[in-house]
Amino acid sequence: MTGAPHDDDDTYEDWQRRARALALPTAHLIGGAPEPGGGATFTVVSPRDGRPLAEVAAGGEAEADAAVAAARRAFDRGPWPRLAPAERGRALQRLADLVEHHRDELALLISLEMGKPVTEARDIELRAVAATFRWYGELAGKLTDEAPHTPGDALALVTREPVGVVAAVVPWNFPLTMAAWKTAPALAAGCTVVLKPAEQSPLSALRLGALAAEAGLPDGVLNVLAGQGPEAGRALGRHPDVDALAFTGSTEVGRHFLRYAADSNLKRVWLELGGKSPNIVLPDAPDLERAAATAAWGIFFNQGEMCTAPSRLLVHRAVADRVVDAVVERARTLRIGDPLDPATEMGPLVTAAHRERVLGHIAAAHRDGARLRAGGEAALPGTGGPYLRPTVFDRVGPQMRLAREEVFGPVLAVQVFDTPEEAVRIANDSVYGLAAGLWTADLSTAHRMSRALRAGTVWVNCYEEGGLEVPFGGVRQSGHGRDKSAHALDKYTDLKTTWIRL
Ligand code: NAP
Ligand code: MG
Numbered sequence: 001m002t003g004a005p006h007d008d009d010d011t012y013e014d015w016q017r018r019a020r021a022l023a024l025p026t027a028h029l030i031g032g033a034p035e036p037g038g039g040a041t042f043t044v045v046s047p048r049d050g051r052p053l054a055e056v057a058a059g060g061e062a063e064a065d066a067a068v069a070a071a072r073r074a075f076d077r078g079p080w081p082r083l084a085p086a087e088r089g090r091a092l093q094r095l096a097d098l099v100e101h102h103r104d105e106l107a108l109l110i111s112l113e114m115g116k117p118v119t120e121a122r123d124i125e126l127r128a129v130a131a132t133f134r135w136y137g138e139l140a141g142k143l144t145d146e147a148p149h150t151p152g153d154a155l156a157l158v159t160r161e162p163v164g165v166v167a168a169v170v171p172w173n174f175p176l177t178m179a180a181w182k183t184a185p186a187l188a189a190g191c192t193v194v195l196k197p198a199e200q201s202p203l204s205a206l207r208l209g210a211l212a213a214e215a216g217l218p219d220g221v222l223n224v225l226a227g228q229g230p231e232a233g234r235a236l237g238r239h240p241d242v243d244a245l246a247f248t249g250s251t252e253v254g255r256h257f258l259r260y261a262a263d264s265n266l267k268r269v270w271l272e273l274g275g276k277s278p279n280i281v282l283p284d285a286p287d288l289e290r291a292a293a294t295a296a297w298g299i300f301f302n303q304g305e306m307c308t309a310p311s312r313l314l315v316h317r318a319v320a321d322r323v324v325d326a327v328v329e330r331a332r333t334l335r336i337g338d339p340l341d342p343a344t345e346m347g348p349l350v351t352a353a354h355r356e357r358v359l360g361h362i363a364a365a366h367r368d369g370a371r372l373r374a375g376g377e378a379a380l381p382g383t384g385g386p387y388l389r390p391t392v393f394d395r396v397g398p399q400m401r402l403a404r405e406e407v408f409g410p411v412l413a414v415q416v417f418d419t420p421e422e423a424v425r426i427a428n429d430s431v432y433g434l435a436a437g438l439w440t441a442d443l444s445t446a447h448r449m450s451r452a453l454r455a456g457t458v459w460v461n462c463y464e465e466g467g468l469e470v471p472f473g474g475v476r477q478s479g480h481g482r483d484k485s486a487h488a489l490d491k492y493t494d495l496k497t498t499w500i501r502l
């Protein structure tokens with residue numbers, strides 16, 4: 001299916017019709033062409049209804065070797081790293097145009113494979129993907145190197161060089177946003193890439209690879225290797241000819257990648273990992289209703305499958321009832337349904353196994369003595385999909401699992417505090433440090449608390465805001481390295497010093 005983006009009045013029937021007409025890519029994309037690989041496949045199941053969608057090529061060591069070899073050839077012998085940077089940038093901007101042109105199709109692939117509402121996939125995720133390729137496309141031709149002041153008989157150049165072959169291993173929750181955040185800066189820097197999507201969401205990534213070829217990226221510059229983590233992902237992690245590996249996913253799998261690097265060629269590994277982000281509401285929040293609405297939106301958006309989800313609501317005792325009641329009300333009225341229905345506000349979780357894990361966290365919260373205020377159980381059993389009711393627990397103690405472990409689902413833990421110092425202490429009592437939210441009208445309080453919070457991003461009087469101009473990433477066990485902004489180029493470039501005696 002092709003065609004320019006449609007209007008906002010697209011109906012449920014329109015999306016269902018488009019879904020039926022959709023062609024699903026099933027082969028790897030290696031060296032600019034579809035490559036079926038050695039014959040092994042895996043089944044992609046749609047969480048909409050639990051039915052199989054496609055049989056996709058399952059890459060192992062042989063396919064990873066082929067993909068890395070194609071990327072190596074494109075880097076060592078191809079034009080890509082030697083092109084005028086602005087010309088690389090133009091290719092990335094053509095890719096941004098194609099992503100925009102195919103926005104409905106890509107949104108449908110994402111919605112079918114991982115279950116987010118198709119209108120959110122189109123209006124939020126695909127907009128971000130196109131913007132990312134465009135932003136780095138525009139940046140490519142605007143970079144300069146350094147020539148430091150030196151003694152009169154010498155000239156020094158400090159130049160940034162592409163690291164070479166980059167492998168990007170990404171999760172399913174924002175399949176194309178994560179892919180774009182890795183590939184766009186790596187490509188802008190002149191690297192070549194092998195992208196490994198999650199087993200749940202290979203379809204959109206394979207289609208993106210084909211669009212990159214159509215945009216004129218030379219063969220082998222962007223390869224897409226489908227397959228399972230312990231095979232395809234591991235093969236890239238251990239590959240002696242991968243120079244840098246950019247990973248987004250769980251903290252547990254992040255540890256594997258550090259081991260793979262240690263056991264192979266010491267490739268640098270960049271990790272964007274999990275979180276348990278606090279969202280602190282002080283009594284002087286400029287608009288408590290908006291604070292509550294944003295707290296609810298933040299934890300339920302994308303089915304709660306968000307690394308930055310504000311999963312710990314820390315609310316001051318004086319306003320706790322008001323804020324929590326509003327969040328609970330939102331949880332009860334949120335419309336769960338088929339992700340292809342434009343009226344749907346929350347789709348299914350990604351897989352039945354993932355819903356089991358989330359239900360395990362809910363059971364533990366009950367056992368630990370937290371109080372259930374909304375949800376807590378499966379929904380829409382007749383559909384065959386792993387739907388779950390938006391869930392809120394209050395009276396969550398600091399040692400409970402729900403206060404400490406990432407759920408990666410629509411489950412909110414509410415904790416009450418009495419002073420800003422106590423709020424910061426609770427907020428920082430975590431192995432993670434990805435993001436934090438803070439609601440206050442007092443400028444000094446905002447700055448003081450923002451400084452004290454250990455997080456890669458602090459949002460004040462908002463949540464999940466900001467564009468490509470700001471870096472994104474974590475501290476502590478949320479990882480290291482930054483996506484977005486010009487800082488992302490640091491991951492994909494090496495500084496070279498050339499000292500010339502005149
Ligand atoms: P995951 O299980 O860690 O998987 C991420 C990627 O790693 C997938 O491509 C996966 O492939 C691969 N993988 C899995 N096991 C592997 C292994 N043993 N060796 C090599 N590769 C392996 O994470 P997920 O379930 O897809 O996503 C959820 C997690 O991602 C959450 O923890 C969330 O917080 C995190 N996340 C973080 C950010 C961020 O920017 N900080 C953004 C989004 C998500 P398969 O799918 O084929 O197994
Ligand atoms: Mg996985």
